[in-house]
Amino acid sequence: MNTSITEISELKAMTRRMKLGALEMIKAAGPKGAHIGGGFSCMEIMAVLYGSVLKLFPDKPLAPERDRLLISKNHCTLAHFPALAEAGLISRDEICSYCTDGSRLIGYPYAPEIGVEYSGGSLGMAISVGIGQALSARKRGLTNHIYVLMGDGELNEGSIWEGLMSAAHFRLSNFTVIIDRNRLCYDGTTNEIMSLGDLSAKFEAFGFNTVNCDGHDIEALLGAFSDKAADRPNAIIAETVKGHSISFAENRPEWHQKAMTDEQYEQALKEITEAE
Amino acid sequence: MKITKGTVRSWSRLGQRATFFAGALPEIAAEKEDMYVLTADLAQLSNLNKFASLYPERFINTGIAEQNMVGIASGLAMEGSCVFATTYASFIAVRSLEHVRQHISHLKLNVKLIGTAAGVVAARSGVAHWATEDVAFMRSLPNMRIICPSDCNQAYQAAYYAASTDEPMYIRLVGTPNCPMIYDENYVFDPDRISILREGSDAALLASGLIVHEALEAAELLEQKGISCTVADVHTIKPLDTETLGRLMSSHKLIATAEEHNIIGGLGSAVAEFKAGLDNAPRQIFIGMNDSFDVSAGSQRYIWEQFGITSNKIAERIEKEFDKR
Numbered sequence: 001m002n003t004s005i006t007e008i009s010e011l012k013a014m015t016r017r018m019k020l021g022a023l024e025m026i027k028a029a030g031p032k033g034a035h036i037g038g039g040f041s042c043m044e045i046m047a048v049l050y051g052s053v054l055k056l057f058p059d060k061p062l063a064p065e066r067d068r069l070l071i072s073k074n075h076c077t078l079a080h081f082p083a084l085a086e087a088g089l090i091s092r093d094e095i096c097s098y099c100t101d102g103s104r105l106i107g108y109p110y111a112p113e114i115g116v117e118y119s120g121g122s123l124g125m126a127i128s129v130g131i132g133q134a135l136s137a138r139k140r141g142l143t144n145h146i147y148v149l150m151g152d153g154e155l156n157e158g159s160i161w162e163g164l165m166s167a168a169h170f171r172l173s174n175f176t177v178i179i180d181r182n183r184l185c186y187d188g189t190t191n192e193i194m195s196l197g198d199l200s201a202k203f204e205a206f207g208f209n210t211v212n213c214d215g216h217d218i219e220a221l222l223g224a225f226s227d228k229a230a231d232r233p234n235a236i237i238a239e240t241v242k243g244h245s246i247s248f249a250e251n252r253p254e255w256h257q258k259a260m261t262d263e264q265y266e267q268a269l270k271e272i273t274e275a276e
Numbered sequence: 277m278k279i280t281k282g283t284v285r286s287w288s289r290l291g292q293r294a295t296f297f298a299g300a301l302p303e304i305a306a307e308k309e310d311m312y313v314l315t316a317d318l319a320q321l322s323n324l325n326k327f328a329s330l331y332p333e334r335f336i337n338t339g340i341a342e343q344n345m346v347g348i349a350s351g352l353a354m355e356g357s358c359v360f361a362t363t364y365a366s367f368i369a370v371r372s373l374e375h376v377r378q379h380i381s382h383l384k385l386n387v388k389l390i391g392t393a394a395g396v397v398a399a400r401s402g403v404a405h406w407a408t409e410d411v412a413f414m415r416s417l418p419n420m421r422i423i424c425p426s427d428c429n430q431a432y433q434a435a436y437y438a439a440s441t442d443e444p445m446y447i448r449l450v451g452t453p454n455c456p457m458i459y460d461e462n463y464v465f466d467p468d469r470i471s472i473l474r475e476g477s478d479a480a481l482l483a484s485g486l487i488v489h490e491a492l493e494a495a496e497l498l499e500q501k502g503i504s505c506t507v508a509d510v511h512t513i514k515p516l517d518t519e520t521l522g523r524l525m526s527s528h529k530l531i532a533t534a535e536e537h538n539i540i541g542g543l544g545s546a547v548a549e550f551k552a553g554l555d556n557a558p559r560q561i562f563i564g565m566n567d568s569f570d571v572s573a574g575s576q577r578y579i580w581e582q583f584g585i586t587s588n589k590i591a592e593r594i595e596k597e598f599d600k601r
Contacts, residue, residue: 064355110383122378128344129379132351139333140355162344169339 007052011218014086015047019245019272021082025098026260032099033259036249037242038151039078041182041215045149045238046076048221050083055144058088061113067144070130073151073180074108074120075257081105089115124157126150127177131167134175145228149178153185156194161206167233168207176225176234177208180215182242186256199237208235215240245272277303279429279461287428290323291453293392295428298323300435301360305331308439312336312352314361316345322362322392346372346389350379353386358439364398365391365407365448373413380444381417387445388438389414394424394448395485395536396565396583399576407448408565412541414446415514422514423467424448424543426488427458430511433465448485450536452576456489458509467512470520476504479594480528482521484510484543487534490580493587494534494594501591503598513543518550525557532594534563534585561597563590 019040026034049069050056057063071080081095090105097103104111108121120126130148137144154160167175179199183190190196203210209229213220215238224236242256243249246268249258260268277283277299287295297313305311305327313327317340328335338345342363349361362368368391369376380387391410398405414420421443425431431449438445458473473488474495483491488509495505506524510516525531531551533544544562551557565571565583572582580586584593 119378119382122374125343125347125375125378128347128375129351129354131344132348132353133355134351135336135348136352136355136357159341159343159347162338162341163347166338166341166344166348 008218008222011047011051014051015043015218016272016275018043018047018079018082018086020269021085021092021095022078023265023269023272024096025078025081027265028096028098028100029259031259033257034078034099035075035257036078036246037184037252037255038073038075038180038182040244040246040249041240041242042076042149042180043079043244044216044218044221045178045180046079046083047086048218048225049147050087052222053225054147056087056089056115061089061115064140065142065144067147068117068130068133069147069149070118070120070126071149072118072120072123072126073149073154075151076180077105077107080116084115087115123151123154124160127160127163130175131163131170131172134167134172135170137174138172144174146175147178148176149180152179152181152183152196152199153190153193155179155196155199164203164206164208171231172233173228173230176228176236178236178238180240181237182240184242184251184253184256186253188253203235203237208233210235210237212237212239214238216244245275247271281461284429284457284459284461287432288455288457289453290428291455292425292428292431292449292451294323294453295432296390296435296449297362298326300432302327302330304436304439305334308358310356311358311439312349312360314338314345314349314359316340316342316363316367318363318392342367342371343375346375347379349387350375350385353380354383358386358388360388360390360438362390362392364405365394365410366405369407369410369413369446376414377417381419384419385444386442389446390449391446392449394450396576396579397450397452399579400573402573403569408538409541410448411513411537411543412545415541415546419444420514421445421512422448423512424450424484425511426485426509428455429457429459429463430465437465437467450485456486458488458492468517470517471509471511472506472520473509474505474507476506478504478528478598479530479532480506480508480524481532481534481590481594482508482510482524482543482547483534484513485536487536487585490585490587490590491534494590497587497591498594501595503595505594510543513546516546516550521547521550522554525551525554529558530594530597531558531560532563532590533560534590536580536583536585537564538567539564540567561593563593
């Protein structure tokens with residue numbers, strides 16, 4: 001592991017800007033609310049991906065040799081769109097158009113030209129598409145990497161396990177799934193609703209090179225992304241907190257999707273601004 | 277390949293499935309580099325062994341995982357390849373349907389879904405293996421072209437057509453070996469035109485798939501009773517050739533649709549939806565599976581009898597319509 005202190009502090013600063021951008025999006029979305037819980041659980045994951053891991057070409061956004069990130073748990077546009085702005089794929093101003101009439105930044109968009117490679121949201125489906133892209137990349141001799149970001153509640157979907165089985169069978173070392181392990185789904189905790197058991201053991205048993213890390217620790221995430229196998233697909237299980245960094249939303253299922261009052265907005269702004 | 281009397285005859289013996297997968301696809305792949313064929317553990321049954329041994333790097337077997345197969349097909353197509361994905365019609369059109377909607381239909385992907393054993397080809401297997409609503413599901417999805425070949429020659433040419441265009445497509449293959457021949461070696465498949473096989477003046481019989489052959493025989497029977505029938509092969513159920521349909525509507529007293537499919541959502545519905553917009557259109561009768569799974573299993577023809585889609589039953593039904601007048 002040989003990450004510079006500068007890189008870590010830059011990614012931390014990026015994460016903070018993204019969180020502030022997310023607050024603006026929450027405001028723009030108005031009384032219908034936004035997916036706050038699952039957006040804030042993967043801020044650091046998204047910052048590390050767009051700030052360090054993904055090979056992208058903002059001037060040539062559809063270059064075949066770009067890395068692909070398919071966001072299967074698409075209930076995290078609050079983290080994704082600010083990250084796209086950081087990566088130079090959209091403007092910082094555009095994220096404020098979130099969910100307004102005519103905006104391309106809707107709940108579950110599809111817009112590869114700005115880095116939205118997949119219209120997820122109906123859960124459990126992106127993994128198979130990513131496997132198709134990984135097979136295609138390998139056949140074409142490309143050296144890029146395909147990433148699929150999934151929620152942990154999403155792992156209840158059966159077709160995911162069809163995908164995992166085949167990624168291992170096809171020995172897709174150019175393929176990585178990231179699990180945002182926030183332990184909450186819409187109706188409650190993943191343990192109460194449909195327990196997932198020992199996820200690491202499951203991914204290992206399915207033939208994945210599996211790494212666990214603290215999903216809010218930039219350095220740990222950088223380490224996890226650099227630990228890739230040469231002969232099999234990879235899984236990163238990132239332990240996270242839903243609604244992370246907003247005290248009243250942390251670990252609270254009701255903040256899966258919700259609007260903020262003006263007071264709550266001010267409090268969230270204060271907490272994010274004053275956080276270390 | 278040049279189509280001759282001999283090839284048409286040998287395809288007919290092999291059936292649509294072997295013609296499509298062992299005949300057309302390996303030939304197409306020889307010309308078209310960027311193309312894949314996917315199956316969900318039905319390579320043997322679909323006669324894909326030849327393709328798999330000729331082009332192993334372009335053949336993917338996903339195991340018994342139809343959703344994953346259609347998802348992988350989508351990913352390959354998003355990267356620019358032409359992808360044929362196949363399994364039983366009942367599975368590809370139902371189990372995988374959300375992948376078809378979210379990816380292939382929504383994003384207009386270059387994926388050709390090939391459903392095999394459509395209709396009640398898997399007669400004795402029972403309802404679980406029948407595909408009697410696949411056209412309805414596929415037809416409700418934007419951008420999908422739906423082709424239901426009536427014989428092996430048409431199935432062969434439909435494969436070439438599918439490979440020649442980027443549009444999403446569902447091809448519904450019916451027919452076991454010894455498939456009746458509708459077209460001779462001079463036939464040229466026109467994906468945008470209903471094929472008129474017989475001209476008459478009283479009833480227009482619109483059919484698809486194997487029922488085209490039954491419709492032709494029904495027309496013969498009706499001729500003897502003094503009822504003159506047009507028989508049209510509506511091989512492409514979506515988009516419909518409304519120009520030809522409009523002409524048939526204005527020149528006949530009765531429209532009859534006959535299909536190896538539920539009467540809801542298939543060819544009959546497609547024709548009725550068009551007809552509803554016309555001012556002076558003739559009556560339509562819907563012949564097909566009568567929206568009920570309460571059918572005794574047995575041979576394909578035994579089930580067809582119960583649906584009323586054999587030549588005799590079709591003729592009886594139309595004759596009754598004319599008796600009423």
